[in-house]
Amino acid sequence: MVSAADAPATPRYDPDPMSLRTQGAPPFEVVVFDCDSTLSRIEGIEDLARGHADEVRALTDQAMRGEVPLEEVYGRRLELIRPRAEDLARVAERYREEALPRAEETVRALLSLGKQVRVVSGGLLPCVRPFAEGLGIDPELVFAVDAKTAPDGSWLDFDRASPLARAGGKLDLLRSWGDLGPLALVGDGATDLEAAPACARFIAFTAVAHRPTVADAADAVCSGPGLDALLPLLLTAEELASLDTPS
Numbered sequence: 001m002v003s004a005a006d007a008p009a010t011p012r013y014d015p016d017p018m019s020l021r022t023q024g025a026p027p028f029e030v031v032v033f034d035c036d037s038t039l040s041r042i043e044g045i046e047d048l049a050r051g052h053a054d055e056v057r058a059l060t061d062q063a064m065r066g067e068v069p070l071e072e073v074y075g076r077r078l079e080l081i082r083p084r085a086e087d088l089a090r091v092a093e094r095y096r097e098e099a100l101p102r103a104e105e106t107v108r109a110l111l112s113l114g115k116q117v118r119v120v121s122g123g124l125l126p127c128v129r130p131f132a133e134g135l136g137i138d139p140e141l142v143f144a145v146d147a148k149t150a151p152d153g154s155w156l157d158f159d160r161a162s163p164l165a166r167a168g169g170k171l172d173l174l175r176s177w178g179d180l181g182p183l184a185l186v187g188d189g190a191t192d193l194e195a196a197p198a199c200a201r202f203i204a205f206t207a208v209a210h211r212p213t214v215a216d217a218a219d220a221v222c223s224g225p226g227l228d229a230l231l232p233l234l235l236t237a238e239e240l241a242s243l244d245t246p247s
């Protein structure tokens with residue numbers, strides 16, 4: 001177990017680490033995870049891309065660095081790829097294979113303390129939901145962009161009305177939940193940082209992708225290597241001590 005003293009924490013407004021905003025401190029009622037490059041090492045859309053990999057990766061990077069709005073690249077990427085049902089199932093499996101170390105144990109620890117664990121992802125729901133469910137997360141609490149395929153498995157379309165397919169959508173979705181109690185959000189990208197105003201604490205998770213613009217603006221930064229490195233930033237000292245998790 002990583003101790004709280006080992007966990008790097010960068011306050012958003014002040015270089016003094018003692019000045020973290022009061023409302024930014026645990027305990028949290030709800031812990032929200034991004035999926036791609038947070039719960040799993042892969043970017044699902046890049047894994048789907050195959051023959052269009054370079055073009056899709058370039059579009060994704062631009063969006064995650066905040067250089068272009070997500071909605072400009074979202075439909076373009078899927079029109080290039082047009083994934084089949086079996087491709088979506090394959091990416092669900094790839095998420096699982098590339099899950100961060102101790103992801104399942106971390107989710108279990110949070111649930112054992114009565115936290116509600118949610119996933120909010122700009123990835124495709126048919127890929128993200130089975131993966132998150134395998135980590136022990138309630139599938140009803142997994143939010144991603146739905147996609148439709150035809151009975152023969154061919155691509156039809158994604159949910160173009162989904163807030164998660166456009167810039168600012170994570171913030172709108174989190175706000176639409178109303179008051180669930182203090183909420184912590186963990187993610188690596190610009191779309192996660194956009195949702196920080198709806199959170200008590202936004203933690204930049206940099207174990208897979210380190211984006212300086214995101215990390216510099218976060219309430220706290222966690223560099224992993226496993227997902228359990230987040231626990232000192234998500235729990236009070238009392239909650240941490242109550243876990244029997246062997247390191």
Ligand SMILES: [Mg+2]
Binds near residue numbers: 034035038187188189
């Ligand atoms: Mg991500």
